[in-house]
Amino acid sequence: MPRLLLTDEFWSKLRKILLQESIYDKRDLRMTVEGMLYRMRTGCPRRDLPTAFGGWNKVYKRFNAWSAAGKWLRIFKALVVQPDLEWTFIDGTYVKAHQHSAGAARSDNQAIGKSRAGNTTKIHLAVDAYGLPIEFDITGGEVHDCKAAPKLIAKLPATQAIIADKGYDSEPLREQIASQGAQPVIPRKRNSTKGNADLDRGLYRYRHLVENAFARLKQYRAVASRFDKLKRNYASTVAMACGFLWLPM
Template sequence: MPRLMLTDELWSKLKAILLEDRVYNKSEHRQTIEGILYRLRVGCPWRDVPEYFGLWNTIYRRFLLWSRKGILMRLFKSLSTDSDTEWEFIDGSYVKAHQHGTGAASEQPQAIGLSRGGNTSKIHLAVDSYGLPIEFIITGGEVHDSK
């Protein structure tokens, strides 16, 4: 059995937030979220998520649906309001963009900028006193952390 992350107390908070977003109260949602967290923590392909969490395809489809509807972002935002902000730390990390990742016609803005390393994006992350994320943004690679 894989290591689990959600305690009963944390699941009750997550369940209330999911119900606010009109996600049905299904018993398998807890295992689905555990499967999503497992995949994000381990970094394995979706097909390699253990069967203990359910069918990998179901977990992937729910992750994709909840991401597109903004449910996971609202979940993150509501959980980050309970943070200890006595101390806040910020940091940025560069992500190199693929050479074919720019130039396509799209209505959505692309967070890709030209820096000394080439085409890059930058993930800016702010964490609280415990090192838990409270805010993040993705910008072009030329944007400085202090901005």
């Protein structure tokens, strides 16, 4: 029997949300979800899923259908209950795109781009004051943090401060944060003429919380390396990982 992730307590909490998403409560629903989580954790080829989860094709078809309908993203949002929004931390991380993720027969952008590391995808993440994920976006690895930040910040709920590293040093970005009623805590680059006299260094020290969140998410191999051809499927895998961090809360 493969190692499972869902305790009875976790499953009871997750099952209610699945039913709210109009997912039919079949007898094998729990093991199907376990199969999706097993693949997220191990990164194994879908055809190599242990038979304990049922047919690999059945597990994939359900995952693909839920992904196309945006269900895993909504399940993640439903698990985000009472986040601590006193502070919000944002950052981005590169994910190596495995060769199996290339070649999707679609004309739209699948968020795989060229960067120094080759073919990569980028996760742009926002976490609350406890370091738990509350929002994320997926782009190609060539997209700079400042380019992806406006869309991510626009989705954030009201917060007192948004903290980011100097890669987000941009006056339009600071203005957007201020317009949303938050304090931008972003160090300026070395060549800036304004300097960092107004930087809240005490608050900036807690920026490691978003780095810690990436470290926790990348324990799951299908997050740390992208194997999915479709952007929506990889986003659903990231949403599963983010949601699983909220299950114990």
